[in-house]
Amino acid sequence: MVKLILVRITCPSRRVAEDIADAALEARLAACANLEGPVTSSYRWKGVIEQSFEFILWLKAPEANWEKVNALVDRVHPYDVPAIVAMPLTHVSDSYAAWALENTDT
Template sequence: MTKLILLRITCPSRRVAEDIADASLETRLAASANIEGPVTSSYRWKGVIEQSFEFILWLKAPEVNWPKLEALVRKHHPYDVPAIVAMPLTHVSDDYAAWAAGNTES
């Protein structure tokens, strides 16, 4: 069975999140995407504490697609240092895992 990961990517706008989601689905690197937000984010940038509204993009994808997904996000994302993190999915229903494998290429 294909190991799946859940990627979490913060985006400056819904449009950026949608563009990355669409590109990841069109290239069959991710099986599905969800967009949440806006959320309030706090972070240090160039020595200053910043706050902004962002959107959270979640992607479910085969673990082996991580390098290609990271490259895709960097290509479409306007931030100098986009927050791209992934978590392994340790428990996935068999039918969802089969569906995800059938809708992605790794």
């Protein structure tokens, strides 16, 4: 069975998150996108602790598409250093995995 990942991306606005989600789905890199937020983020940037509101974009994708998803986010995300991380999905129902693979290209 093909391994799936859950990709988490923080975005500065709902519009940016929706644009990335749409691009990933249109390119068939991800089967599904979920958007949460706003959430409060705290982080150090250029030596200063910052706080801002962000939106969390979740993409479910085949592990083989990680590099393409990462490249897409780097290309369209407005941050200098976008937070994009992926976690392996260790337990996925057979029907969901089949649906995800049917709706993506690897």
